[in-house]
Amino acid sequence: MVASVVQEEPPSLDEVMGILDEASQVRAYSHQLEQQSRELEAATAELRAANAQLQELDRMKDDFMSTVSHELRTPLTSIRALSEILHDDPRTALAERKHFLGIILKETERLTRLINQMLDMAKFESGNAEWHTSELDVREVVEEAVDATSQLFREREVDVTISAAGPLRRVRADRDRLMQVLLNLLSNAVKVCAPGEGRVEIGLSEGRSALRVDVRDNGPGIGPADHETIFEKFRQVGETAGARPRGTGLGLAISRRIVEHLGGRIWVESALGQGATFSFELPLEAGPPAAAVERKAAQRAG
Amino acid sequence: MGKRILIVDDEPNIVLSLEFLMKREGYEVATAGDGEAALEAIAAQTPDLVILDVMLPKMNGFDVCRRVRADPRWRAVPILMLTAKGRESEVSKGLGLGADLYVTKPFSTKELVAQIKGLLAAARDPGGER
Numbered sequence: 298m299v300a301s302v303v304q305e306e307p308p309s310l311d312e313v314m315g316i317l318d319e320a321s322q323v324r325a326y327s328h329q330l331e332q333q334s335r336e337l338e339a340a341t342a343e344l345r346a347a348n349a350q351l352q353e354l355d356r357m358k359d360d361f362m363s364t365v366s367h368e369l370r371t372p373l374t375s376i377r378a379l380s381e382i383l384h385d386d387p388r389t390a391l392a393e394r395k396h397f398l399g400i401i402l403k404e405t406e407r408l409t410r411l412i413n414q415m416l417d418m419a420k421f422e423s424g425n426a427e428w429h430t431s432e433l434d435v436r437e438v439v440e441e442a443v444d445a446t447s448q449l450f451r452e453r454e455v456d457v458t459i460s461a462a463g464p465l466r467r468v469r470a471d472r473d474r475l476m477q478v479l480l481n482l483l484s485n486a487v488k489v490c491a492p493g494e495g496r497v498e499i500g501l502s503e504g505r506s507a508l509r510v511d512v513r514d515n516g517p518g519i520g521p522a523d524h525e526t527i528f529e530k531f532r533q534v535g536e537t538a539g540a541r542p543r544g545t546g547l548g549l550a551i552s553r554r555i556v557e558h559l560g561g562r563i564w565v566e567s568a569l570g571q572g573a574t575f576s577f578e579l580p581l582e583a584g585p586p587a588a589a590v591e592r593k594a595a596q597r598a599g
Numbered sequence: 600m601g602k603r604i605l606i607v608d609d610e611p612n613i614v615l616s617l618e619f620l621m622k623r624e625g626y627e628v629a630t631a632g633d634g635e636a637a638l639e640a641i642a643a644q645t646p647d648l649v650i651l652d653v654m655l656p657k658m659n660g661f662d663v664c665r666r667v668r669a670d671p672r673w674r675a676v677p678i679l680m681l682t683a684k685g686r687e688s689e690v691s692k693g694l695g696l697g698a699d700l701y702v703t704k705p706f707s708t709k710e711l712v713a714q715i716k717g718l719l720a721a722a723r724d725p726g727g728e729r
Contacts, residue, residue, distance in 0.1 A: 363684060363686065366683065366684070367654060367683040367684060370683035370703075370704045370705060371610055371613070371683050371704065373704070373705045374610075374613055374616075374683065374704035374705040374706065375610070375612035375613055375615075375616060376705075377705040377706070377707075377708075378613070378616035378617070378620070378705070378706070378708050379612075379615075379616050381707070381708040381709070382616060382619055382620065382708060385708070385709075386623075397616075400612050400615070404612060
């Protein structure tokens with residue numbers, strides 16, 4: 298080609314065709330390159346976003362570890378300090394001994410609860426949780442949950458009521474897990490209520506395909522921005538700088554996993570200053586056919 | 600004796616055990632359950648030593664420590680930070696802000712008492728080892 302230009306001879310048709318062909322190939326290459334560079338940019342942006350997400354997850358994990366560490370160490374601190382006091386001072390007055398031992402026992406329970414919750418969460422996350430479903434009278438389970446938390450309600454002078462809209466069908470669920478959800482909602486409700494003025498109302502109702510439980514408190518309420526995040530693990534409402542969180546940030550996350558595993562849903566309705574209503578629904582069986590299928594499945598499994 | 604210790608912690612059971620320990624050593628005790636109350640208590644009557652938790656409502660222990668150190672009247676008050684946050688970055692943050700000691704929970708009651716005695720002695724004798 299260079300030779301032909303120097304000689305100033307008109308290029309042959311073949312040569313022209315060759316040049317055109319080359320030019321179009323170059324254009325195609327350049328187009329391809331542009332396309333690839335765009336794809337590369339998109340991939341880089343995706344990677345950057347993924348990286349940011351990982352960093353956020355890492356930060357949340359760090360925060361969680363720090364929270365867990367704090368929550369594990371706090372009861373342990375009281376247990377150790379009071380045990381050492383009792384151990385070193387055999388002459389501690391009897392009333393004081395009783396008082397301190399009472400605290401040690403309570404803190405031990407608190408620590409146990411926390412460890413259990415963490416293990417539960419780990420089981421749910423790894424898919425290793427065991428489920429034992431049976432036909433349940435939800436009202437009965439609710440009454441049992443209220444019974445189990447009655448001391449907490451008494452201590453805090455918070456009233457609790459149960460009301461049911463008519464007779465309710467039974468649901469198919471895991472009794473212990475359902476209990477876990479109820480205990481969590483009840484203890485949350487009693488904790489946010491102002492002592493002496495608190496009121497917690499539990500409502501049971503039945504729709505066409507689901508049974509619904511509402512737990513309403515007259516506490517400070519939850520702003521709409523937090524309605525979803527409180528169900529995420531490691532997240533707590535009122536997470537202001539330096540303030541001590543109330544728990545591990547696992548209770549509601551565990552509750553959501555349980556309810557969703559049972560085929561239902563859980564949510565909160567609330568506004569600041571208006572109290573909060575935590576509700577969950579569990580599916581009701583459509584009728585005998587579904588039950589028969591379940592039984593057959595159970596027989597096969599057995 | 601007659602030394603006055605301010606205990607700042609939002610965990611009632613920890614306050615109770617610290618109060619018992621300090622009283623057993625013959626110290627006078629004041630308590631505060633959050634950061635703002637701690638500053639008020641210090642302003643009301645300057646303590647000889649502050650046992651300061653980090654995770655506190657209203658104002659955290661780091662900020663309390665910073666405020667105390669920024670005030671010429673309180674600059675020399677020994678501060679023992681007592682916290683369940685044991686990460687190294689937090690320890691150095693506390694010490695960087697002017698805390699005299701950083702002790703993680705759970706603590707040994709004997710060691711804590713010895714550390715407090717040491718800090719009080721050093722404060723009485725500013726030439727002594729800190």
